Amino acid sequence: MEVLTLDKVSFSYNGAFAMTDISLGVKAGDFTGIIGPNGSGKSTLLKLMAGYLRPDSGRVLLAGQPVRKLERREMARRVAVVSQGVQTGFAFTVEEMVRLGRLPHLGRWSSEGPGDARAVERALALTQLEGYRTRLFSRLSGGEAQRVLVAQALAQEPEILLLDEPTTYLDMAFQQEMFTLMAQLNREGITVVAVLHDVNMAALYCKELVAIKAGKIFTIGTPDQVITRENILAVYGCSVEISKHPLVGRPQVTLLPGLPCSAD
């Protein structure tokens, strides 16, 4: 069943940058990676899926219903978003930030109940933030802050998790942990869609890849179908060698030093 559908969606920021004619279906249980060069429209695509941006034409549907017509709280109980560059000048602690994820579940005057506490604890445990509860969010490193935002999204207990470059600020170990976490959540039934800049990690973990180029979908398919020498050259403008991962057999990209690499 398609849980998230983009039907002939077009969008532009005041005519400057355009996404044109995007049609895409995400099925329940998918783990989809969106790849493409900088400025190709990956983040814009994610914001369209989340309903934050309104398409100029076409429709975005959540399980068949237009997302812009859904009640905000209802939508936030089903779809959580980990976005980039969230910062606040106020001294929220890590735990307070994660508890904000319960907002769409809580009544106006009601306090948090045992169910809310459980969801927060689980989110903290999954992101290994239990020791960070009273740390100030604004003083965390980029990677730690990223994990807090993932924990906040998990506290929403969503059916669908959308992530915008969740591994950007993370070192190798935390990158792997983040991907392992996404894969684990996906196995538990959460549909995951992530904008990714690391093509090799995307190929290792995602079930499906969407390659974007200049505001259009270039190709959609399994990692084996998408990660080919021709596609990478066409999308990223890079001449690369493709090999099989020695353990899991997924395609891996090797850059070829000395050969021209232009992002056009």
Added chain:
Amino acid sequence: MAGKKASGTGVCLTLALLLLFVLIACVGIGSVAIPVADILKIMAAPPVRALGRVLARPAWQNFGGDIPGTWAVIVLRLRLPRTIAAMLVGASLSLAGSTMQGLFKNPLADPYILGVSSGAAVGAAAAMLTGLAWNALGAFAIPLAAFAGGIGSLVLVYSLAGSGGRSTAGMLLAGVAVSTFLGAILSLLIFFSGQQLQQVVFWMMGGFSGRNWLHVAGILPFLLAGGSVMLWHARELDALAVGEEQAYYLGVDVERVKGRLLWAAALVTAAAVSICGLIGFVGLVVPHAVRLIGGPVHRRLLPAAALAGAVFLALADLLARVLLAPLELPVGMITALVGGPFFLYLLRRRRVA
């Protein structure tokens, strides 16, 4: 320094007790000092006497009869309404400041950031100069004109920023532009004010001299209604303080909630300004201080800031009337005098920590 925070109920309970203590102090201290026991007796007298009439108990009807009548007048007609007016204004400005700071994600925002104060000042000055104050509306001409001016400037800011989805930056810029423009009009009014000059300037410095129960009744509904709206949206305000896009993803109907909170804060501010003139720093400093003690979560911050603002402004008013008695200083001067250095201290401490 980790975010170690006092419990919300603890902070509020302490502040509520402090508020009660300050109320008694403000009512007792002055040119005529009145002992605490007598203050309590005087305040208890009206309800006890009324009850005595209903239940036909002559002894109750004479309750407090041993206290000088002038004392009862000083407490019930002068100091109590004045102190309560100061407390309500302090609570209003602190609540409005907390809300504006959260909404604009800017710890330096204050209740006057959208031009409510400049509009109110223009309204009040216009009322004084046109002599409206001595006509049909009597004593209420100035508060009403100030209120109308404050709301008028907000409407202007809101509609100027309206094109383009009311971005935060757009609202702030429109607020600055409108404030500057109204400031010029105010200067012009002051230039032509002649004999009313002192009255206009005094109003702009803020004060509670001669405020009575009608002023209390005028501001209370706005404080209750506006405060309820803010508390109603307290969790959403947390999300907005993290960022509008993030708030959207957390299920906040951003435009609607923002609009409601802006209007709530502006109405509460306009009502406060209209009864006492311009009093600065309360709405900026008090939310800051409370956040340092109790953290930025608005379900805790809003009630604590309201109580702390009430305490702060009542004390400032007390200082204003006793420091150079029988001369009365403008309260706005006291709050700026105390608030300015305190604010610097907070900023320095924050940077060091």
